[in-house]
Amino acid sequence: MDASKVRALARGCAVLGSGGGGDPGLGLAMALLAIAEQGPVDVVDVAALDAGRLVMPCGMVGAPSVADERMWNGAEGNILRDVVERVHDRPVGALMCVGIGGANGLLPVTWAARTGLPLLDADGMGRTFSRLGRQAMSLAGVPMSPVVLTDGCGNTLLLDAADDAWAEHLAEGAAARLGGVCAGALCCMSGERARGAVIPGSLSLAVRLGEAMGTASIAGRLAGIREALDAVVLIQGTVVDLERQAEAGVARGSLTIRGSRRDARRQLRLELQSEFLLAIEDGVVCAAAPDLICVLALDTGEPISSERLRYGQAVAVIAAPAPPVWHGGPGLQLAGPRAFGYDVDHTPLGAEAAGHA
């Protein structure tokens, strides 16, 4: 993965962040620097993994809003790798993104460049979730523990938790004490185990998505996203209402978009908790987590994170299906609307339109 691919990756990750995961901008700058200094990063296919070596899923843990303003020193990956190898007593064969959305899709590129390890063409979410514990690996029975955390500045923690809920609780507490965000490795597993546990192809999907967006016009960008992600455009319009509050590191709120032109009578409401989680029109859920909901600025064609939304912005809202692993019963239990406290069932994308027809 060279500089041009990393730029495409950053664009793709911004979409896959579904409004969360932190700004990929800082992560991109760091990744470009690391690649300039260390050379391109090898990307390895899940099928080509060495069965005996460890896969180390890694990324940031904590509040994306803090991460947006925090410099990383780039050596976090080396620290994580060293501790993981010591604890598991075998070498790490590849790094992997815990989530492919936002900054979390970029940080492991830096860490791969600086450790000299390849990056697995996969991730643990197929998007971004603000809770650490929403991992496809968890659905496959891979425990989060031992979790390794570091601020890259001399503080390193190893958490061996009773279960994944405890691991998440302890990791989030540690991230808070480390200033709000830190680097983490979790769900480490053998290459063999990884084959049935990770979401394959996420990295190349994000790059393809970013490349498909490489057009100047917003119409061209939307078309690119639609094609790469099998996405639908829910509405184009203006942000006419926006409510947000910070709660324990999570920006929680909702926004309303009024349609433009012939959609002037339509209103779409989005519910958000760092990520956009529900899209509702006339009381009907038309898109819901774990599926992706992404808001793009119509003037720049760039995805807007939930933290950077402003009243009056002209935007397009798109939705795209999550990877299949999230659509089964356990997947929906972990990442469906009810997992976020919304008392509605998951509605598959397009089902609502079918109902209206």
Place this chain on the structure above:
Amino acid sequence: MDASKVRALARGCAVLGSGGGGDPGLGLAMALLAIAEQGPVDVVDVAALDAGRLVMPCGMVGAPSVADERMWNGAEGNILRDVVERVHDRPVGALMCVGIGGANGLLPVTWAARTGLPLLDADGMGRTFSRLGRQAMSLAGVPMSPVVLTDGCGNTLLLDAADDAWAEHLAEGAAARLGGVCAGALCCMSGERARGAVIPGSLSLAVRLGEAMGTASIAGRLAGIREALDAVVLIQGTVVDLERQAEAGVARGSLTIRGSRRDARRQLRLELQSEFLLAIEDGVVCAAAPDLICVLALDTGEPISSERLRYGQAVAVIAAPAPPVWHGGPGLQLAGPRAFGYDVDHTPLGAEAAGHA
């Protein structure tokens, strides 16, 4: 150390808790059970330590008020020992109390019985301090890290911190996430290093103190404490004012004691933060941390923790000098009045009386 010594130890630890460190009652019950099941605990002198083996200082980390209501399962010591041995790659030769006051003087007895390891006749404070970082070992340059924490119920953390301030900050955060209190091991060191770093003789001092208190009369008890600790009685009287508030797991406040009989015109004020830290009469500091200040109930002759004080109680207040390590410049900097936020110098015990004479 058999059951009768452990009972004396508990009485001594209550005095050495200086009002803090948690109720030794629960720790005593656990220690008696462990000894009944596993046999007496060997106590080893600092001079007799195996130079190459590790000394593992251990105790509770977090809020004593929570610890008073929390059962331990007794296996925490085994977990701490296992992780410490793995991290340091050599066997633990002896456990040691991080502090000899309150429950912290008792918990390591249980853990020693259950691990089959001896207990060092020493501690890290010569009393109790509510902050983990006030260790004599720190004055000798022994780092707190790696710190091992466990709730004994499946959650174990290993903290490798940039410095002692970070170690304390991270450990206290972890204890909070683990429900308010947990078991911890820190400042682990070789027997050779321990010789110049720990406070020797604390365990036998506490037992001697407890035995000296084994008399029915309050006068006899006060005499026993005076002799064992070189203590002075500051006042006998009644609690006429008491103010306390919980702040981040620390009970902070002050109380006023009006003298009885011929002292009816005297008033002594104590400032507390879990422990009693300052004794002030007529605006003059007559006892101050790191020296011990202990409040005894006149009806039972038992020390009263700062959390169990009540308005109207008839009490005696005694003060005793801290171990010499705390009276040097670095010791006072770590544990003198200013370290607790009081803008006064440390007054050696008796100096005020001399000033008045």
